[in-house]
Amino acid sequence: MTMKKFFNQGIKLVSLISLLLLSGTLQAQPKKYAPDYKSPTTPEGRIVVAYVGAGGDEMPDPFVMTHINYAFGHVNETFNGVNISKPERLKKITALKQQNPNLKVLISIGGWGSGRFSEMAENPAYRKAFAKDCARIMKEYNLDGIDIDWEYPSNGGAGISESAADTHNYTLMMQDIRKAIGKKALLTLASSHTARYIDFPSIIPYISFVNVMSYDMGTPPMGWHNGLFTSEKSRRTSCQVAIDRHVKVGIPITMITMGLPFYGRGGRGYDNYLDWKVYVDWKKTGKLQEKGLTEEWDDVAKVPYLVGKDGIPAYTFENEKSLKLKCDYIKERNLLGGMYWEYTCDDEQGTMRNLVRDQLLK
Numbered sequence: 001m002t003m004k005k006f007f008n009q010g011i012k013l014v015s016l017i018s019l020l021l022l023s024g025t026l027q028a029q030p031k032k033y034a035p036d037y038k039s040p041t042t043p044e045g046r047i048v049v050a051y052v053g054a055g056g057d058e059m060p061d062p063f064v065m066t067h068i069n070y071a072f073g074h075v076n077e078t079f080n081g082v083n084i085s086k087p088e089r090l091k092k093i094t095a096l097k098q099q100n101p102n103l104k105v106l107i108s109i110g111g112w113g114s115g116r117f118s119e120m121a122e123n124p125a126y127r128k129a130f131a132k133d134c135a136r137i138m139k140e141y142n143l144d145g146i147d148i149d150w151e152y153p154s155n156g157g158a159g160i161s162e163s164a165a166d167t168h169n170y171t172l173m174m175q176d177i178r179k180a181i182g183k184k185a186l187l188t189l190a191s192s193h194t195a196r197y198i199d200f201p202s203i204i205p206y207i208s209f210v211n212v213m214s215y216d217m218g219t220p221p222m223g224w225h226n227g228l229f230t231s232e233k234s235r236r237t238s239c240q241v242a243i244d245r246h247v248k249v250g251i252p253i254t255m256i257t258m259g260l261p262f263y264g265r266g267g268r269g270y271d272n273y274l275d276w277k278v279y280v281d282w283k284k285t286g287k288l289q290e291k292g293l294t295e296e297w298d299d300v301a302k303v304p305y306l307v308g309k310d311g312i313p314a315y316t317f318e319n320e321k322s323l324k325l326k327c328d329y330i331k332e333r334n335l336l337g338g339m340y341w342e343y344t345c346d347d348e349q350g351t352m353r354n355l356v357r358d359q360l361l362k
Contacts (some may be wrong), residue, residue, distance in 0.1 A: 110149030115160030143188025227301030264317025
């Protein structure tokens with residue numbers, strides 16, 4: 001063999017090895033089954049997701065959000081399909097797309113205390129039937145996607161069934177749903193502020209975005225449920241920590257919406273202030289002050305709170321100032337957008353939802 005032939009064969013061998021290595025690298029990258037999501041109608045592609053409950057008759061303004069998550073659907077009693085709370089109301093909600101053709105409507109399946117996920121997800125036949133039923137209701141109700149709100153895989157804190165295999169089965173469930181509803185449909189999920197219970201790297205190829213429930217993170221007097229930042233008074237976590245946790249487990253920040261609570265939470269020892277002692281709609285927080293509670297401001301956590309005559313924190317909630325600061329944070333960190341629970345917690349004038357619209361969608 002001449003030196004020239006030896007040299008040429010060497011080049012071919014090196015090229016072949018490089019090609020094989022490149023091929024292996026490409027094969028190692030997970031296939032993306034769902035396109036990256038950005039709103040085509042708002043600046044920076046930002047979105048606002050509004051959860052709208054089945055209870056009540058109030059119809060939402062279809063122009064103050066980009067997405068509505070109808071709450072809720074549930075895994076049915078035979079573990080192979082979806083039960084819808086007040087299906088006639090869901091039809092009225094999806095009809096809002098006639099007024100705003102850019103509006104996206106999803107059904108959120110789950111919610112706190114909604115069970116039968118574990119049984120459904122562990123059985124391949126149930127799981128595939130459930131996914132098929134998701135596709136059916138999307139078509140029947142003119143929906144744009146499915147939102148999964150399983151609270152939480154492998155955790156029975158809400159009194160639902162659970163299994164150590166839930167986290168793995170959750171991934172299989174999301175794979176089956178994506179296959180059933182197709183690539184173009186939206187597939188989203190609600191995630192605990194802890195970023196636990198779900199194997200996020202395994203589901204990222206199948207989902208459109210993640211709604212982080214950056215609320216319910218504490219209860220006065222032992223902490224705020226909604227602090228933007230962690231302070232000495234909050235003593236727990238914060239929206240910033242919740243977002244950082246999700247980024248750390250592998251979710252691109254542009255696939256995250258940050259939760260904005262349109263409600264407050266109260267601590268023990270103040271049972272005489274409201275009939276519903278722990279959870280209070282934002283529109284009702286004024287009644288607390290009428291009963292002798294005083295509003296104060298945590299300038300580190302950037303949230304208001306109410307104290308009793310004894311000076312002990314009693315309720316933590318949002319006001320217009322804290323909500324605007326949260327919207328500023330969403331824009332500064334380039335998150336996909338904001339999400340709030342729940343539309344009807346706002347007042348008749350739409351003070352909070354209009355503020356979110358103006359800050360994030362204009």
